[in-house]
Amino acid sequence: MKFCSHCGARLDQRIPSGDDRPRFVCDRCQTIHYQNPKIVVGTIPEWDDQLLLCRRAIEPRSGMWTLPAGYLENRETMMDGARRETREEAGAELTTLAPFALFDLPFISQVYMMFRGPLASTDYHPGQESLEVRLFAQADIPWNDLAFAVVRETLECYFSDRNNGQFKLHTGTIVPPPGMPRQPHCQ
Numbered sequence: 001m002k003f004c005s006h007c008g009a010r011l012d013q014r015i016p017s018g019d020d021r022p023r024f025v026c027d028r029c030q031t032i033h034y035q036n037p038k039i040v041v042g043t044i045p046e047w048d049d050q051l052l053l054c055r056r057a058i059e060p061r062s063g064m065w066t067l068p069a070g071y072l073e074n075r076e077t078m079m080d081g082a083r084r085e086t087r088e089e090a091g092a093e094l095t096t097l098a099p100f101a102l103f104d105l106p107f108i109s110q111v112y113m114m115f116r117g118p119l120a121s122t123d124y125h126p127g128q129e130s131l132e133v134r135l136f137a138q139a140d141i142p143w144n145d146l147a148f149a150v151v152r153e154t155l156e157c158y159f160s161d162r163n164n165g166q167f168k169l170h171t172g173t174i175v176p177p178p179g180m181p182r183q184p185h186c187q
């Protein structure tokens with residue numbers, strides 16, 4: 001951030017008095033521009049024993065497989081956002097949603113809220129950000145071609161629960177393995 005979005009003046013980066021970390025500060029209008037984590041909402045779309053994955057059409061990790069997910073919009077509930085992202089990326093509708101995983105990703109200042117839920121039908125199609133959308137049985141999940149560590153973690157928790165016969169809410173902190181991209185990855 002270089003310029004103040006209120007008055008256009010050049011910003012200074014420093015620790016304001018009474019604070020404990022650097023902020024972007026405008027010396028003309030005195031606004032402090034706080035930057036805080038973004039919330040990403042997504043789904044695990046189920047159809048019988050299969051899950052719907054999307055192959056990314058955009059960087060980073062273009063060509064890799066992921067679950068439908070993206071940034072929560074202002075004035076939107078997490079569940080509505082998760083449904084919207086599923087519609088946008090996979091052209092799919094879900095019936096009921098259940099909270100499944102809440103992950104911190106402090107290395108990119110994001111929080112992920114993932115829901116699971118059944119597809120309303122097999123009517124789905126790739127949206128603009130997807131090359132391909134398809135159902136995978138557990139044995140066919142492309143583990144070596146998953147886009148992000150958080151997707152791998154979510155799927156591992158999912159199949160672990162399903163194989164144990166009981167779904168629960170998972171929480172945790174994602175640390176990317178070496179080689180995984182460290183930049184924000186959701187559009």
Ligand SMILES: [Zn+2]
Pocket residue numbers: 004005006007008009026027028029030031
């Ligand atoms: Zn200003």
